[in-house]
Structures are given as C-alpha cells and as structure tokens.
Amino acid sequence: MKIETIALKHLLRSKKQFFILFASIVLSMTLAVLLFVVVDKLKTDAGNSFDEIGANILVVPETSSRDLTYESVTAHNSNNRGVFSSRDYISINTIERRDNIATVAPKILQPVSYQNLDFILAGIYFQFEKEIKKWWRIEGEWPFRENEVLLGYKIAGSLNEKNGDELLISGKSFLVTGILTEQGTEEDEIVYANIMTVQNLFGLEDKISFIEVAAYCTTCPIEEIARQISEKIPDASVIIMAEAVKTRENTIDKFASFSIVFSVVILILGFAIVSLMMITSVNHRTKEIEILRSIGYRKAHIADLILVEGAITGLLGGIAGYLIGMSGAVQTIKAIMPAASNIKWDMIPAVYAILISTLLGVLSGIIPAVKAASMEPIESIKRI
Amino acid sequence: MSLIKLLEIEKNYPDGLGEFKALKKVSVSIDSGEFIAITGPSGSGKSTLLTILGVLNPPSKGQIYIDDIDVYSLSGDRQADFRQTYIGFVFQDLHLVPYLTALENVLLPLAISLYPGKEQKKMAKEVLNRVGLGDKYHRLPGKLSGGEKSRVAIARAIVNKPRIILADEPTGSLDSGTGNEIMKLFQSLNNEGITVILVTHNNENKKYVKKNFLVRDGLIEVNQKWV
Incomplete structure (x- = not known):
C-alpha cells in the first residue's frame, strides 16, 4: 500500500x-x-466577420506619381504602366493559404472628365464590393447591367446627378441606379461602373489597377498571407492595412x-x-x-x-x-x-x-x- | 541490558498562573523484553509517562534514551522515523481508520516503509492470521466486534516488528474473556522478546505482567511484582 x-x-x-x-x-x-x-x-x-467586411491587404503596382487617387492608388491614363493582369488577380486564389482568402476585389481606375469635372471612373465587380464593403449604404439600387453606375456622394452632388439620370462618359451613356451615402473618404468622389465595361471602353482589356483582399487572419498571421501573395505577384507592393489589422486585433x-x-x-x-x-x-x-x-x-x-x-x-x-x-x-x-x-x-x-x-x-x-x-x-x- | 533509560524526567503543564507538575524528576530503566504495567490513580501522570516513552511528548526537563539514542534530541522527522521503527502503539480507543479495511489498517505503518507492495501484504496477512483474523481481512472496522478491533489495533502495532509496544488500557472496553485473550496475545509477543508497556486499571492483568510502575503524584514507584 x-x-x-x-x-x-x-x-x-x-x-x-x-x-x-x-x-x-x-x-x-x-x-x-x-x-x-x-x-x-x-x-x-x-x-472572420471582421475579415470579411473590409480589406486588410492591398495589392498595388509599384508606381509613385500622384494624380487622382483611390485607396492611395494613383489613377493613370489609359496607356499607363504598372497595372496587373487578370492572371495576377486569379493567382491570389492559388496561394498556399488560399483557404484564408475571404474575398478578392480587383479594380481598374480611369481618370475621366464630364461637365468640366475631373474624377475617377472605377471599374469594379459589384458582387465582390458588396462582400468587402458591407458598411456601404446605397440610395437606390446596386448597378446590375453593364451600362449602370453607382455615384459617390460628393461626385453626385458636383455633377448634380440623381438616380435615373444619364451620364455620358467617353461617348458611352450610363444610367445612374444608386448613390453611395456619404463615407467621408475618397469613395465619395468616385463613379463606379462594371469592371469589364470600363476595361472595354478604354482599351484596358485584362488590365487591373489594384486589388483589395479580405483575408481571414484568425488561424494565420496576415504577414504570412501577404508574403505568399508577394511571391505570386513579384512586381506588386503588398500592403497590410495596419489600421484594419489593429482594429481587428x-x-x-x-x-x-x-x-x-x-x-x-x-x-x-x-x-x-x-x-x-x-x-x-x-x-x-x-x-x-x-x-x-x-x-x-x-x-x-x-x-x-x-x-x-x-x-x-x-x-x-x-x-x-x-x-x-x-x-x-x-x-x-x-x-x-x-x-x-x-x-x-x-x-x-x-x-x-x-x-x-x-x-x-x-x-x-x-x-x-x-x-x-x-x-x-x-x-x-x-x-x- | 537497559533498552529505555529515563533520567530525571520532569513534565510540567501550565495551570492557571502556575504550573502543574505531572512528573517530578523521574528516573527509571526498562530492560529489553520486560512486560510492565503502569498503574495509578486518575491524573497521576500515567498517560504523560506513556506519551513520553512513545516519543510523542517531550519532557520539560531530563533526558530519555531508547537503545542509547537521545530520542528528543532528534528532529521531528527523525522522531517520526524512530516511532515507526521502534514503537507499536495500541490506543485506548483503538483509533482504526474507519474507511480502511482490517488489512488496510494493518498496512498503514507499512505504507511509508520501503517494503514492496507484495511483501507488505504478506506481512500484514501474517500478523492478522496471528491475531486470529485470517478470515476478516476485508472487513471495515464498523463491521468488527470490539475484540476484533483490538486485535486489528495490535496487528497494526506489531506489523513493523517494533521493539517496544505501548498500550493504553487495551482491555478497558472489553469483556473479561476477550480481555484475557488480548493479554495472552501481549504475553506471547513479550515471550518473543518485545518489550510491552501498558497502562491499565484492570487487576485481572496482574498475572500477565512482570513488573509494575505505580505512578502517584508525579513520582514512580517501581515494583517487581504488581500487588
């Protein structure tokens, strides 16, 4: 015993x-x-919810000139350099940590003029933007057809455009279906259209200006995801959006x-x-x-x-x-x-x-x- | 040859503002193999003497040597080791652990020994067989009679093969027949060379003991015969 x-x-x-x-x-x-x-x-x-509702990684070309900007990305003329291809955008979904990728939202930016006003026309996939910017509130409807646009709050005021009005950009007529509520950011001064419409209109087929990525970082450090994206797109600057990560943390x-x-x-x-x-x-x-x-x-x-x-x-x-x-x-x-x-x-x-x-x-x-x-x-x- | 030597032992207890002298400069020797009864009126110092002999209660003055070891100069742990090796106790109320069986109660002193488990069980069963409880290993104390409990307590006291057994009124709560059986058990242990010292009031035990320490007013009168 x-x-x-x-x-x-x-x-x-x-x-x-x-x-x-x-x-x-x-x-x-x-x-x-x-x-x-x-x-x-x-x-x-x-x-995960936090990761889904806002980009925490920004993939931008390595350019430095300052012109019209959106999310710190400069909008260049049609023949600009430093843009990505669709292949780059798709490659993000092939990284080793692809299960941690919630949404990839590519964009094409094009400076345009209308009624003597210079502004950015952003070509986006509206379904991805809905995912990545869940806080956006729209007066009217999200654009659906290739000739429909969404106006930022300030640009709508500057152009004096309302839902149902028409807008002529580079010879193409667009129908305003929605106006974004005031965000207090550069987004208020942007006109949003279907990405393929913008690419075709300006001869930028297959071109992408920058990519926003929402990644789940609960099980993986965001630095690791950014590193893997950098490997896939060597010419890109992969920026971790510190503020978003800090708020999340x-x-x-x-x-x-x-x-x-x-x-x-x-x-x-x-x-x-x-x-x-x-x-x-x-x-x-x-x-x-x-x-x-x-x-x-x-x-x-x-x-x-x-x-x-x-x-x-x-x-x-x-x-x-x-x-x-x-x-x-x-x-x-x-x-x-x-x-x-x-x-x-x-x-x-x-x-x-x-x-x-x-x-x-x-x-x-x-x-x-x-x-x-x-x-x-x-x-x-x-x-x- | 003296196994136990008490040299001018005094034991004082606080009593109000003064002190009560339970033992007054007591000096006695006990040889190995003796069978001693400590008798005396209530409050005379019998239990004090027994606890001092049992290395449980340090004297206020004086020294006690057991096997030439000044036992109260040992550290607390060494005193515990000494008790485990040299002394087997049989308490008046027996104090069996109620949630342990007869066998487990006997195993208690061995649980802190270096004997392997099998050897422990063999030793415990041997002593239980010796005290006549070979068929009651697995009985809890609550299911044993008074005499059987006493036997378990004795088995627990001897399982470590101690040189001294100290017992306090071991027959106090038993009927005459059972009391005699218990005393015969002590006698047979004494015949094997174990020194047995017991506190008793029971005159029937006279026939078993070899020597009597009559304690009175803190002093000991050593009688070669209990009369």
Missing part, C-alpha cells in the same frame, strides 16, 4: 464528501470550459481577455470553495491524522496524503468537467450560432484542461495540507 492508495480509498469510501468536492470541481471546470469554448468560437466568428483581444478573465475567476472561485471544503475535511479527520503521525508518518507524508486527494479529485473533476463543458458548449453554439461550424474535440485542449484542473486540485489542497501536517501526534493521546 502507498499513500496514494490511502488517499484513493478515503475518496472512494467517503462518498458524500468526495461527491461534494468532485461536484464543485466539475461545476467550475464545466463553466470555465463552456465559457472559454463559446467565447473562443464567438471570437473566431467575430474575427483590438476587438478580438477584448473577446480573448473576457473569456480568459472570466474562466480564471470561475476557476479560482470554484477551487477556493474546494480548498475550504478540504480544510473542513481535515478538521474532521484530526484524530486519524494524529494517529498516522503517532505511528511514524512524517509531516510530509500527511501533506502528501491531502495533496494527492486534491490531485485525484482535480483530475477526475477535470475530465468530467471538460466533457460536460464541451458538450454544453456544442449545444450552446448550436443554439446561438446555428450557422457556425462544429467545434473540434481536440486532444490538446482536453489535456490542458485536465492538467489545469489537476494542478488547481493540488493548489486547493496546499492550505489544508499545511494545516494537516502541522497537527502533532500528542493531541490524539491527550484525548485518550
């Missing part, structure tokens, strides 16, 4: 006491795991901090209760502990006995708490996020959860163990 056996026998045969200790650990581990997993899933989901960090702080608080409270119950148990076992001291148990043996009980309870409670917490998290996520992907039952988080629980079980036993070890054998004899 070993000290561990005595600890195990005590737990198994003192069922009521063990059940209370075990239930406390299971409850706190369940709550901590449930909260952590659900918030982690929310964090991932929020991160700040938002996501709040989720992470929330889940960690609350999980830790729950665990500390749970195990403080366990510690108090173990102290009560030690008080009830005074006679037994003093007898063990009388028959030759050192203080360290008594401390071991109590710590092993804490470890066993923590281990078993951790296993049960993890299983219940994960099951609860799966059901909670199904209920609050029906569209979310399933949670993975990975071994590594399970091992961490069980190790933490076991460690906390031992930590909870420290004060009771010190108390038990400080009991002197003489006390039991005095009562005889």
Whole structure:
C-alpha cells in the first residue's frame, strides 16, 4: 500500500464528501470550459466577420506619381504602366493559404472628365464590393447591367446627378441606379461602373489597377498571407492595412481577455470553495491524522496524503468537467450560432484542461495540507 | 541490558498562573523484553509517562534514551522515523481508520516503509492470521466486534516488528474473556522478546505482567511484582 492508495480509498469510501468536492470541481471546470469554448468560437466568428467586411491587404503596382487617387492608388491614363493582369488577380486564389482568402476585389481606375469635372471612373465587380464593403449604404439600387453606375456622394452632388439620370462618359451613356451615402473618404468622389465595361471602353482589356483582399487572419498571421501573395505577384507592393489589422486585433483581444478573465475567476472561485471544503475535511479527520503521525508518518507524508486527494479529485473533476463543458458548449453554439461550424474535440485542449484542473486540485489542497501536517501526534493521546 | 533509560524526567503543564507538575524528576530503566504495567490513580501522570516513552511528548526537563539514542534530541522527522521503527502503539480507543479495511489498517505503518507492495501484504496477512483474523481481512472496522478491533489495533502495532509496544488500557472496553485473550496475545509477543508497556486499571492483568510502575503524584514507584 502507498499513500496514494490511502488517499484513493478515503475518496472512494467517503462518498458524500468526495461527491461534494468532485461536484464543485466539475461545476467550475464545466463553466470555465463552456465559457472559454463559446467565447473562443464567438471570437473566431467575430474575427472572420471582421475579415470579411473590409480589406486588410492591398495589392498595388509599384508606381509613385500622384494624380487622382483611390485607396492611395494613383489613377493613370489609359496607356499607363504598372497595372496587373487578370492572371495576377486569379493567382491570389492559388496561394498556399488560399483557404484564408475571404474575398478578392480587383479594380481598374480611369481618370475621366464630364461637365468640366475631373474624377475617377472605377471599374469594379459589384458582387465582390458588396462582400468587402458591407458598411456601404446605397440610395437606390446596386448597378446590375453593364451600362449602370453607382455615384459617390460628393461626385453626385458636383455633377448634380440623381438616380435615373444619364451620364455620358467617353461617348458611352450610363444610367445612374444608386448613390453611395456619404463615407467621408475618397469613395465619395468616385463613379463606379462594371469592371469589364470600363476595361472595354478604354482599351484596358485584362488590365487591373489594384486589388483589395479580405483575408481571414484568425488561424494565420496576415504577414504570412501577404508574403505568399508577394511571391505570386513579384512586381506588386503588398500592403497590410495596419489600421484594419489593429482594429481587428483590438476587438478580438477584448473577446480573448473576457473569456480568459472570466474562466480564471470561475476557476479560482470554484477551487477556493474546494480548498475550504478540504480544510473542513481535515478538521474532521484530526484524530486519524494524529494517529498516522503517532505511528511514524512524517509531516510530509500527511501533506502528501491531502495533496494527492486534491490531485485525484482535480483530475477526475477535470475530465468530467471538460466533457460536460464541451458538450454544453456544442449545444450552446448550436443554439446561438446555428450557422457556425462544429467545434473540434481536440486532444490538446482536453489535456490542458485536465492538467489545469489537476494542478488547481493540488493548489486547493496546499492550505489544508499545511494545516494537516502541522497537527502533532500528542493531541490524539491527550484525548485518550 | 537497559533498552529505555529515563533520567530525571520532569513534565510540567501550565495551570492557571502556575504550573502543574505531572512528573517530578523521574528516573527509571526498562530492560529489553520486560512486560510492565503502569498503574495509578486518575491524573497521576500515567498517560504523560506513556506519551513520553512513545516519543510523542517531550519532557520539560531530563533526558530519555531508547537503545542509547537521545530520542528528543532528534528532529521531528527523525522522531517520526524512530516511532515507526521502534514503537507499536495500541490506543485506548483503538483509533482504526474507519474507511480502511482490517488489512488496510494493518498496512498503514507499512505504507511509508520501503517494503514492496507484495511483501507488505504478506506481512500484514501474517500478523492478522496471528491475531486470529485470517478470515476478516476485508472487513471495515464498523463491521468488527470490539475484540476484533483490538486485535486489528495490535496487528497494526506489531506489523513493523517494533521493539517496544505501548498500550493504553487495551482491555478497558472489553469483556473479561476477550480481555484475557488480548493479554495472552501481549504475553506471547513479550515471550518473543518485545518489550510491552501498558497502562491499565484492570487487576485481572496482574498475572500477565512482570513488573509494575505505580505512578502517584508525579513520582514512580517501581515494583517487581504488581500487588
């Protein structure tokens, strides 16, 4: 027989006491795991949503002249250099981390004049812009046909154009179907048309001025995605939009901090209760502990006995708490996020959860163990 | 040859503003293989003497040598080791651990020894067989009679093969027949050379002991015969 056996026998045969200790650990581990997993899933989901609604990578040609600009990209004349081809745009979807690419939105920029006003005509894929700029609000309708345009807020005012009006650009008549609400950016001064219409109108077939990319960066550093794009398009400057990344990180960090702080608080409270119950148990076992001291148990043996009980309870409670917490998290996520992907039952988080629980079980036993070890054998004899 | 030597042992307990002298400059020697009864009126210092002999209660003054070792000069851990090696206790209330079976209770002193598990079990079963509980290894204390509990306590005290057994009123709560059986068990252990020292009030135990320490007012009167 070993000290561990005595600890195990005590737990198994003192069922009521063990059940209370075990239930406390299971409850706190369940709550901590449930909260952590659900918030982690929310964090991932929020991160992905964040990534989808704004470009976090800008792929631009290496040019430097300043003219009319959009997203810091200069709009050149029709015969400009430094533009990409459709092949470059497609190649972004072939990088190793292509699963992290949410949306690729290529654009062609062309400086034009109308009613003595110089402005940029941006050729875009409207379906991709809808994805990448979910905050855009349109008065009217998104353009659908090849001759339909969307006007920025200011340019609409400058040109005095409304929905349903016609616009003549380079000899082609366009119908205004929508006006973008005020953005407070360069976007207010742009006219948006179908990318292929602009390419054909100005003889820029297969040309692209720049590309906006929305990438999921929860599972992959954005720097790595940018590096892989650079490899595919060597002549491009691949710019990480630091502001977007920083905002994302700040938002996501709040989720992470929330889940960690609350999980830790729950665990500390749970195990403080366990510690108090173990102290009560030690008080009830005074006679037994003093007898063990009388028959030759050192203080360290008594401390071991109590710590092993804490470890066993923590281990078993951790296993049960993890299983219940994960099951609860799966059901909670199904209920609050029906569209979310399933949670993975990975071994590594399970091992961490069980190790933490076991460690906390031992930590909870420290004060009771010190108390038990400080009991002197003489006390039991005095009562005889 | 003296196994235990008490040299001018004093034990004082705080008593209000003063001190109560439980033992007053007591000096006695106990040879190896003796069978001693400590008797005396209540409050005379019997239990104090027993706890001092058991390395559980340091004297206020004086020294005690067991096997020529100044036991109270040892560190706390060494005192614990000493108790485990040299002394077997049989407590008045037996103090069996309620959640351990008879076999597991007997295994308790061995759990901190270097004996391998199989050897431990063999030793524990041997002593349980010796005290007549060969068929009750797996009974919890709550399912044993008073006499059987006493036997388990004795088995636990001797499983480590101690040189000294200290027992406090081992027959106090037993009927006469069972009490005699327990005393015969102590006698047979003593016949094997183990020094047995017990506190008792029971006159029926006279026939088993070889020497009597009569404790009275903190002093010890050594009688070669318990009269």
